Amino acid sequence: MIQQQPWRLIALQLNSQPDVATNLAAIAQLLGQLPDNSDQRPQLVVLPEGALCFAGGEDANLQLQEPLGLQDETAQPVQFQLSALAKKFGIYLLVGTFPTTTSDPKRFAASSLLFSPQGELIADYQKIHLFDALISDGTGQYLESARTMPGKKITLAELGADQELKLGMAVCYDMRFPGLFQALARRGMNVLALPSAFTTVTGDAHWHTLLRARAIETQSFVIAPAQTGRHQNGRETYGHSLIIDPWGRILADAGTAPGLIYADIDLMQASELRERMPLLHHNRFLSEFL
Numbered sequence: 575m576i577q578q579q580p581w582r583l584i585a586l587q588l589n590s591q592p593d594v595a596t597n598l599a600a601i602a603q604l605l606g607q608l609p610d611n612s613d614q615r616p617q618l619v620v621l622p623e624g625a626l627c628f629a630g631g632e633d634a635n636l637q638l639q640e641p642l643g644l645q646d647e648t649a650q651p652v653q654f655q656l657s658a659l660a661k662k663f664g665i666y667l668l669v670g671t672f673p674t675t676t677s678d679p680k681r682f683a684a685s686s687l688l689f690s691p692q693g694e695l696i697a698d699y700q701k702i703h704l705f706d707a708l709i710s711d712g713t714g715q716y717l718e719s720a721r722t723m724p725g726k727k728i729t730l731a732e733l734g735a736d737q738e739l740k741l742g743m744a745v746c747y748d749m750r751f752p753g754l755f756q757a758l759a760r761r762g763m764n765v766l767a768l769p770s771a772f773t774t775v776t777g778d779a780h781w782h783t784l785l786r787a788r789a790i791e792t793q794s795f796v797i798a799p800a801q802t803g804r805h806q807n808g809r810e811t812y813g814h815s816l817i818i819d820p821w822g823r824i825l826a827d828a829g830t831a832p833g834l835i836y837a838d839i840d841l842m843q844a845s846e847l848r849e850r851m852p853l854l855h856h857n858r859f860l861s862e863f864l
């Protein structure tokens with residue numbers, strides 16, 4: 575008998591503000607509304623990009639940045655508070671993203687941080703692809719690279735009693751670069767997290783299509799929590815946090831209001847699909863053309 579691996583994936587959709595305390599309170603309030611879990615599924619809760627500080631002007635994230643880790647509560651106060659939330663609610667908590675310090679005093683790393691239900695920091699990923707683009711919306715020119723240093727490593731975290739949930743960590747604009755997801759799929763990913771803050775213009779045109787494609791081509795579940803609505807600096811984000819299965823079916827769509835969505839999933843769905851249609855083994859391009 576093959577073991578069933580029931581998990582609950584939960585995405586928080588936020589309208590984050592520049593102020594950390596306000597955002598932490600909104601997050602804690604939503605965590606207080608987690609759906610009943612009397613069958614004791616392990617739960618993975620994912621927060622959007624910029625969850626702790628959003629639209630606060632050029633240097634707000636630089637002021638907020640902390641050295642990565644949980645060594646010193648005075649130097650890493652926000653990471654300690656996030657760790658405490660994971661522990662309090664007994665959840666895996668993926669925070670996408672939080673600014674962590676780099677070798678360059680003028681640039682932080684957009685770090686996704688994964689906390690265990692015991693409150694340990696068990697994985698981190700720094701956003702690789704930075705959003706420097708001219709978009710026909712109220713903001714116009716986005717220049718993420720001015721304040722952000724791109725990451726250099728691929729991160730796959732293993733969660734659960736049997737390390738059965740293989741979590742690929744990526745962020746927002748990364749989703750447009752499928753090579754990253756081929757690499758994660760090769761490492762055994764079965765759930766892909768893409769915390770985001772998409773613009774309304776690009777979201778309307780590309781969001782659902784790109785995310786469903788990432789699920790279908792990697793034969794993985796996708797969880798993509800999003801920022802939504804109008805933010806303090808006038809910037810608008812698209813919302814529509816999604817949870818998608820490996821066949822590309824949308825299991826939950828948050829629409830445009832802040833809140834939470836969830837889906838109960840069976841990881842066997844991904845492995846069974848891979849047996850019937852072994853895309854990774856059929857990929858002649860990766861094996862013969864690169």
Ligand SMILES: O=C(O)CNC(=O)[C@H](CS)NC(=O)CCC(=O)C(=O)O
Binds near residue numbers: 623771
């Ligand atoms: O700036 C912050 O505080 C948080 N980071 C973001 O909002 C980032 C960089 S500006 N947004 C995106 O990557 C949107 C990508 C996008 O919309 C697309 O690919 O179409």
